[in-house]
Each structure stands twice: as C-alpha cells, then as structure tokens.
Amino acid sequence: MVGGRGTIFDPPLVKNGRGGGGGWSVSCKVPPKLRPNLRPCMKPLNAVGQASLQIAPVFGNRSEKQTKGCVSCGVCMSALAWCANPLCREEQLSLISWNIDGLDGDEQPERARSLCSYLTEYSADVVLLQEMVQPYMRFMHRRLGDEYAFIEGDWLDGYFTMMLLKKSRLRLLDHHIVNFPKSRMMRNLLVAQVEFGGQKLSLMTSHFESCKANSAERMRQLRQLMKMMSRAPDDQTVLFGGDTNLRDHEVAAVGLPGNIVDLWEELGEPEKCRYTWDTRANTNKEIPFKCRFRFDRVYLRRAGVDGVPLLEPRSMALIGLEKLRCGMFTSDHWGIYATFSVTHT
Known part of the structure; x- marks a missing residue:
C-alpha cells in the first residue's frame, strides 16, 4: 500500500x-x-x-x-x-447504482434480503435502483426506512426506478420525472435535487431502452440525458447512475459533452469494473450464448462556478459478486459502488 x-x-x-x-x-x-x-x-x-x-x-x-x-x-x-x-466523512460522498432485476420472480425473498444486506453493509449516501418492484420496496421500507428517504419513479408495467437518500447526509429539495417521448417501454428519467454539505446536487437515474434492436431509441435517450446534465445550473454538481443498456459504439456515435465524464473512464478504465452484465460469471439468466457488456454507467458533471465545492471521483467497485445459498446472485447485473471526494475551490 x-x-x-x-x-x-x-x-x-x-x-x-x-x-x-x-x-x-x-x-x-x-x-x-x-x-x-x-x-x-x-x-x-x-x-x-x-x-x-x-x-x-x-x-x-x-x-x-x-x-x-x-x-x-x-x-x-x-x-x-x-x-x-x-x-x-463529511468530505466524501458514496453512491450505489444497481439494476436489481426485480422482474425475476425466482428466489425473490433471499435476493431481497441480500440486497438489503449489501445496502446496509456499504451504507452509501445515494442509492439508485432500477427494475424495482413492489414486494422489494415494501421489504426495503421495513429494513431501511429509518435511515433512507425513498423516491419512486413512475410504475412501468409493475416495475420502476427508485432513489434512496441517506437522511443524515442529504436533504431532498425537489424531484420530478422526465419522460422519454418515443420510448416503447415507457422508460423515463428520475431526477432529484438535493442538498449535500451545503451544496446542491442534481441526482438522476434511468433504465434505458432494452435489447439490441432498440439502439436508435437508446441513443435518443442518451442525448436527452446529456442535454439535461449539461443544462443544469452551473452551481450544481450533476450525478447520473443507471442501467443504460448502452453498447460502446452507441456512446461513441452520440458522444459525451466536454463537461461530462464517464466515471469508469475517469478512473483509468479498471478492468475489474468493466462488465456489469456478464453472463460468463453471472448465471442468473439461462441464455444460449455468453456475453459481457458495460450496461451500467455513472456520469458526472462537475459544478462550474468558482467557490462551489467539486466532487472528484475516487473509486469504483462492483458489488453483488457473491452467489447466494439458493444458487443465484442478488441480480443478473453487478452493482456499482462509487466514491467521491469533495474538493473546495
């Protein structure tokens, strides 16, 4: 060390x-x-x-x-x-982003308990979840409701996105939902304005259009996200975490604005954090072929006003890598655990 x-x-x-x-x-x-x-x-x-x-x-x-x-x-x-x-710790922020695959009904009780155990263990300040379902949410309220504030997205055929904000660390100011108008899967963007350590943060999460055939819509959703992040007030830091379902060539085709960074790239593209959907290692889905994608991503737009503290990426790691007693993993996705330091300008 x-x-x-x-x-x-x-x-x-x-x-x-x-x-x-x-x-x-x-x-x-x-x-x-x-x-x-x-x-x-x-x-x-x-x-x-x-x-x-x-x-x-x-x-x-x-x-x-x-x-x-x-x-x-x-x-x-x-x-x-x-x-x-x-x-x-006042000068640090931690975040988890995770598609928890609540739509998979197999072994839900054990997987829900495992999810809560991970969230308790890592005790992140911000938790961004996708494919949330009502049974999971009710269980999580009982386990984590005293520590976290829950923000629900719109229900999409029984599943939705959700944010958890640690009450002792962040104060919710406002939240709203931005629809993706051409989404055939009713996908949207959940946005929350919060106060953290005296500064304003804009937090965003989404579950972009799924499946290879929906590449064009997925890229439209990425463009809309990038516009929203770029146009946020300069005195705010903007953080997005979610299941983008993006392939690398789609991101390259759209491009990231100069003031927005991909956390994984910013931290040197660590190989151990590259693939968040990896059917070689994760056996929850029985599919005839093996594939590995970096579907889950974290984007950061730093505040652009002098005197406003900056969030600087420090680390990221994948979580949920342990197989449960039932023989499944907590989700078919690995979760992302990211940490940031606060730099005073």
Missing part, C-alpha cells in the same frame, strides 16, 4: 462489528516524517505511531487481498477505503 511518496504499508485488516452493518478496521504504523501531514481522520496517533481507521467492507471476492486505508488521507491511502471519523 502506498502511503506518501515512496512509502509502502500493508497494515492488518480486522473485522469490526461496530455500527453501520460492520465493516473493517485497520491499524497502521505511520513513519514519523509523514505524521505532520495526517488529516483529522488519522489522529490521534498512539504511543507507537499507529493510526486506526474504519474502512468499507472488502469488495468482490472475499478471498482476494485488498488494499486498506482512508481515501482522504495521504497516508495509508486506498481508493476503496472509508474513514469512520465524521470530520473526514
């Missing part, structure tokens, strides 16, 4: 049963020359120069070695870690 220039750490990772659905803690010995640069989340050091952090649960395959540390500190830094200290 890199902790400052030329310094390598590999501190021990220990299961932590306290609060927030568990998590992990790490203690690492910090070289004296780096201690003056520690942020509040790393203090106070103990007598032997160790700083304790609480970090996010291990991502993906639990048997893989993971990096450990605090995303906001220059010491013991890991892109997939979270610090538990409120002074540090």
Whole structure:
C-alpha cells in the first residue's frame, strides 16, 4: 500500500462489528516524517505511531487481498477505503447504482434480503435502483426506512426506478420525472435535487431502452440525458447512475459533452469494473450464448462556478459478486459502488 511518496504499508485488516452493518478496521504504523501531514481522520496517533481507521467492507471476492486505508488521507491511502471519523466523512460522498432485476420472480425473498444486506453493509449516501418492484420496496421500507428517504419513479408495467437518500447526509429539495417521448417501454428519467454539505446536487437515474434492436431509441435517450446534465445550473454538481443498456459504439456515435465524464473512464478504465452484465460469471439468466457488456454507467458533471465545492471521483467497485445459498446472485447485473471526494475551490 502506498502511503506518501515512496512509502509502502500493508497494515492488518480486522473485522469490526461496530455500527453501520460492520465493516473493517485497520491499524497502521505511520513513519514519523509523514505524521505532520495526517488529516483529522488519522489522529490521534498512539504511543507507537499507529493510526486506526474504519474502512468499507472488502469488495468482490472475499478471498482476494485488498488494499486498506482512508481515501482522504495521504497516508495509508486506498481508493476503496472509508474513514469512520465524521470530520473526514463529511468530505466524501458514496453512491450505489444497481439494476436489481426485480422482474425475476425466482428466489425473490433471499435476493431481497441480500440486497438489503449489501445496502446496509456499504451504507452509501445515494442509492439508485432500477427494475424495482413492489414486494422489494415494501421489504426495503421495513429494513431501511429509518435511515433512507425513498423516491419512486413512475410504475412501468409493475416495475420502476427508485432513489434512496441517506437522511443524515442529504436533504431532498425537489424531484420530478422526465419522460422519454418515443420510448416503447415507457422508460423515463428520475431526477432529484438535493442538498449535500451545503451544496446542491442534481441526482438522476434511468433504465434505458432494452435489447439490441432498440439502439436508435437508446441513443435518443442518451442525448436527452446529456442535454439535461449539461443544462443544469452551473452551481450544481450533476450525478447520473443507471442501467443504460448502452453498447460502446452507441456512446461513441452520440458522444459525451466536454463537461461530462464517464466515471469508469475517469478512473483509468479498471478492468475489474468493466462488465456489469456478464453472463460468463453471472448465471442468473439461462441464455444460449455468453456475453459481457458495460450496461451500467455513472456520469458526472462537475459544478462550474468558482467557490462551489467539486466532487472528484475516487473509486469504483462492483458489488453483488457473491452467489447466494439458493444458487443465484442478488441480480443478473453487478452493482456499482462509487466514491467521491469533495474538493473546495
């Protein structure tokens, strides 16, 4: 693990049963020359120069070695870690986007329990869900209603999109639905205006037109999304996460405006996060061929006014990679867990 220039750490990772659905803690010995640069989340050091952090649960395959540390500190830094200290966490935002495949009736109770367990474990500030159905939503209200505010999209033949906003971290200002006028599947865009740490955010989620044959409509929906993100007030940060069903050539044909970035691309195109719909690894759907697509995407448009804090991408990881006892995964899609730091300009 890199902790400052030329310094390598590999501190021990220990299961932590306290609060927030568990998590992990790490203690690492910090070289004296780096201690003056520690942020509040790393203090106070103990007598032997160790700083304790609480970090996010291990991502993906639990048997893989993971990096450990605090995303906001220059010491013991890991892109997939979270610090538990409120002074540090106030300068971070976390997001989950996931098509939960509520339309699949197989093993729904166990899959719904697994979904809630993931959401509790990762405790993201913003959760963007697609293919939500009423049985899932009722169960989630019972499990997560005290912690999250629920925003429902329009019902589309029994399924819909939904946002969950952590009540302790974000304040809902307004929300509305934008229809895609030529959608044959009644798809739309769910938009919420929120306040986070004194700044305004515009959050968006959608489930774009499905199936290869609907490429033209899917690209129309992408163009409409890009226009909405670009035209948002300059003092707002805009975040979109959803199941776009997009193929790479479709995105290339439409193009992204210069002020909008694809989170996966912005973070260096990590191979482990490339495919969110992967029938080679995910066996929920019995189909005669194997395919891998990056259907699920996160887009960011930074605020463009001086003095407004900027959200800067820090990490992303895929979640839902563990097969359940019933033999299925939580969904046929992997979820995306993304973290952002707040940069004050």
